[in-house]
Amino acid sequence: MTVMQRLDSQANDFNATLERLLAWEGVSDAAVQATVNEVIARVRGEGDLAVVDFSNRFDRLQAAAMSDLSLSRERLRQAHDGLPEAERAALTAAAERIRRYHAHQRQDSWQYTEADGTVLGQQVTPLDRVGIYVPGGKASYPSSVLMNAIPAKVAGVAEVIMCVPTPGGEVNELVLAAAWLAGVDQVFTIGGAQAVAALAYGTQSVPRVDKIVGPGNIYVATAKRQVFGQVGIDMIAGPSEILIYCDGLTDPAWIAMDLFSQAEHDELAQSILIASDPTYLDAVAAEVEKLLPSLEREAIARTSLRDRGALILVRDEDEALALINRIAPEHLELSVADPQALLPRIRHAGAIFMGRHTPEALGDYCAGPNHVLPTSGTARFSSPLGVYDFQKRSSLIGCSPAGASTLAGIASVLARGEGLTAHARSAEYRLLPDIGKE
Template identity: 65%
Template sequence: MNINITNLSSSDTDFYSKLNALLAWDSVSDFDVQSSVLKIVNDVRLKGDSALIEYTNRFDRRSIESANELEISKAQLQAARTRVDSDIVASLEVAAKRVKDYHEKQIQPSWQYQEEDGTVLGQKITPLDRVGVYVPGGKAAYPSSVLMNVMPAKVAGVQEIIMVVPTPDGFVSDIVLAAADIAGVDRVFTVGGAQAVAALAYGTETIPKVDKIVGPGNIYVATAKKMVFGVVGIDMIAGPSEILVVCDGKTDPDWIAMDLFSQAEHDEDAQSILVSPDKAFLAKVQQSMECLLETQSRKSIILSSLEGRGAFIHVEDMEQAIEVANHVAAEHLELSVDQPEKWVEKVRHAGAIFMGRHTPEALGDYCAGPNHVLPTSGTARFSSPLGVYDFQKRSSLIYCSPEGASSLAKIASPLARGESLEAHALSAEYRIIETQ
């Protein structure tokens, strides 16, 4: 099957304008979506459980009468775990441990230091009290999302983790519930969409209000998260999944083709880009993709993604390949090259960097250890992967000895008066120790 993928060359005078057009992604929902979400969010905020029941019955085609029916007990989680194939459970358990072990390296202790006059300055690190985790539901099961969102929160010391997952037509994914049990989720509610986000943000009679909401979702979920930001914290507004592979032309083209497929199969808006200084290699990967596509169960999605947003980019050399990678600031960056440790030093913008020919992005999605919740759509220029630090807050510590207060007051007073804030100045001046 022919794949009409975009081919670009860095030598073209309009290369970056063409590349930017290909990268462009408007994650902002349209007026109709925003209006619908605003109504749902306000209804849940004002009516609580009754609105939650109404929207769950309408959108998920259920017939619940009480919000208590939305909660899945710990016994039900454990029962679901026993119904899942033992090999999958074992893999989930190993993956959970690897994710936990990795994130334990991110723990930051509180700290302080004392100045000569006895003044103490520092920072207190405190976990959030309660976090909400949104997990996409229905027949598309994402147990890996459960692990990646829950484990860093557990490591951070979050006291209570609330998981919400939609169950259209009452379909409950045992593998998702098994992952929740393995990860140690405290409470699970079978509710999704904007109504779930609103319930987590404002609280209802049944679902408790949380401090932060994390986890992926559709445009309605993303719009709702953006709408409630400020009332609660959120992780990010994620766009479609994306991968950029930099290859020197020495990796098996079948491997690279499948790495590109691994992102393209997510959905039609996912983006897969290959950058190489070897033009003949690009042609080999094209041949591999056309041969392998017929073997894929999601070939129609892969084809639509590759033809709509995919690209092969020919560059002059590896230096230029890294320049392009930094410009794209991809969610996933594969350095399928010799001496990847040399080139990784030049990478400034990427959500996650997969180094070497034997490190496909798929391993990072499930079990390598680092988080797979990553910045998309170029936001790796200023954002980081989800981590322990996202579930903690920092408080400044300031203790002044009498001598320290007097010394600092002599600095603060003129600054306060310079801002015409007399009370500030006087508050500081009261602490000045008068010397004889």
């Protein structure tokens, strides 16, 4: 029996089985919600004192004050300079590629002038201050620092505040080095809901931010959902996902390892392969069985593949593409001869990896595009994190006297139709007395 279940699009129960496979609900239970409510309330009321208390309790620290939970820019530089040469070079190369890609996303203000002199447009400005949350301890992700902080800096955000927990006092030097390269302005070694609350409401030491981005555990996700509206957030992310469509000509071992690249994240991650050749699915299944024991995180990957993974047999390319759009995956690999030809028919995917030599893992670290992507089918209406998430737009309207008179005539009729006479009269004051007489 293979690790991954097999699905056939022609089976009577295919749709129901697929829906069960894809189902994921990131709802916090009552205990998590109660803890988050307590943390947020205390941080709002007590500030630094509550943050220190929760950090000591949840992260097994012995901090006496917030000064024990902050790191200087000099400390970040030391972490960078102290890295082994290979790690420093790889981190630098990744940062440069991410910065270069995101520079293309930067939007500029624009205006145009109508014939009567009325000016319309849009002013694009960066957010003032952004908070990024980075998981800490053994599960440390320097790539997340780069992917969250660099787009903010490219957008022109003046101040980026990073929160990274250090459970048991464990500090990850790669994470600190990434913060240095990305231009992070301040670092606090706090995590969980207390970090989210501190960023959202501010404390005596932690400045209040305009938006919070970055992944975290269920407490972090619940807190982000709770403070949304007080601050902006990027998204409430679900488990990692990969969907691979293969024409049956890629080395099965490559595809198996690509499936593992998501399965090793956690037990709830999802890895799915779609193909129209049953013998190819057999070959991949055999490679999964063969290679899985070689993984350091075998137990996690095995659970993920068993519970949420699938090898799906479809009739043809049309059916595969329809299934892709139905699933709207976070990561989509098109392991086919001509991936470009398929792009016009793909409507829903967070990131699309084109061709046999483009594994999703390259996008996680250094290709350039952002690895913060919509999950759980939200690619139907959401986009990857980018520079645009750290910019806001203000509409510009500047009427000439003639333009104001023209618009006032229209606005007056509509306002009176809505029963808003003050609106109508405000507009009518701008009517020119001789308008329309010529």
